[in-house]
Amino acid sequence: MVEIPFIQRVIAVAWPSFLTAGLATILFFVAFDPQDLAALLGKTKSSRMGVYTVGFFLFWLLTLTSCLLTCYFQRPCETKNA
């Protein structure tokens, strides 16, 4: 089996999760106004740009986790005991 360079594996996880996180952020914030969300949480002072940014990174964290797990589980199971 060809050894895939470490950096290539990193990008194979980071890049698709970045794309899907971007998409999720757009869809989520089209439906919900950050200021309405802030009002629900009882916070009055929050910039929309800030909420978008934090929202994007939370989505990225989520998709990153999922991509990492896919990467982890696709490795072949160890069949023999060491």
Added chain:
Amino acid sequence: MSENKPTVKPSAAAVSESDPESSSFYAKHKKVYPREVHGIFRNLRTIGILVLLGLYYGVAWLQWDGHQAVLFDLPARKFYVFGLTFWPQDFFFFAWLLVIAALSLFYFTALAGRLWCGYACPQTVWTEAFLWIERKIEGTRGQQMKRDKSEMSATKFRIKALKHIVWIAFALFTGFTFVGYFTPIRELAGNILSFSLGPWETFWILFYSFATYGNAGWMREQVCIYMCPYARFQSAMFDKDTLIIAYDEKRGEPRGSRKRGIDPKEKGLGDCVDCTLCVQVCPTGIDIRNGLQYECIGCAACIDVCDDVMDKMGYEKGLIRYTTEHNLSGQKTKILRPRIIMYTLLLLALAGGLVYAVSQRVLLELDIIRDRSGLYRETDEGLIDNIYTLKIINMDQKPHQYELSVSGLEGMELIVKKPEITANSGEVVDLPVTVRLDPAVLERASNEIEFTLTAKDDPELTRTETGRFVGPRI
């Protein structure tokens, strides 16, 4: 300046063999040093790149009717595109536009191969800009390769540092312009000059600048080869009539070096002089003579350089050329094929539909929210009150005064506390209203009623929304 004028040297060693192998961002690969090229396609690409970069950096500064002409104002949740304003409610149009964009990409791919990749993709456009800067500072391909192999010295460090400083400055300006499409660019520029830029804007400018610097300066063709989803599936749109860049194997082989003026047939050679210039100019570092490869972004640099060589040798141009598989095998190319006709019709229908739908948009939004404190209220006279909050959004670019009416049940009285219902451009107005009714006319507890809001100065600017009127159990 010998690099600018390709010379035909017999049996130049394949370039990639002598390149230093470097560990890069993505995968272990050999750094590609594309040789500068001149010719008709190079000129076309330069014009395309200048126009696209000009649009990107220029449009952000255009004004229209007192606001930035193209502004996806995320802080205000409004998108301005010249005379049009879009709201989150109009997301549908955006999705529609994306479908059209995707279909156009399929259409052009089926028709003319990877035109997008070679001429218009931002990755190509910015890589070309970065390559141009690199050449201006580091010199020709040969000079760059020599310097990279040499030991670090003060001169080498100075040249490399200068290149990166210019790259980073250019990337920062690109990032600034990018953020300028999402938050008003004039304010942004003012904030930068007065050192009062907000933390989120700062972050995104740096983020996008870093992406530009990394993608166009370092990763380049690797983005196309490893990261681009389109590159992986574009071949599915290809058929034997798609325009591709191809090497005419029948004419070129057997390849081999020769002296100028010698009849190749005598030596049993084809037209390819094996000068490897087509490999040297390739930005993705492939050999087009190995056939159509998915790394080929269709930039046509090999066509330009080979035509030059053919001219010098006194051979006919077009050993490498834009052609189709059918053409190469001696058949006729069919342009109007079922998939092209289908894409054309579909695109026309979608684009026409979008223009029509946008032009028919009603620039008024009305939401009916029932009061949560109770289903209904009984007045002293025994009448039933239902309380609502109407959310009115004026999506037009000018203020309006509106008239409200309610229908659906006989004898309803509409009580609005405000004397006038007005909303400025882009304003969201919460309007509390009460609907009063004699319960004698009610046939059931829950009834549908309709609120209609109409602009006084434009009867076509009207919205009707359904609400519920609730009375006592019957």
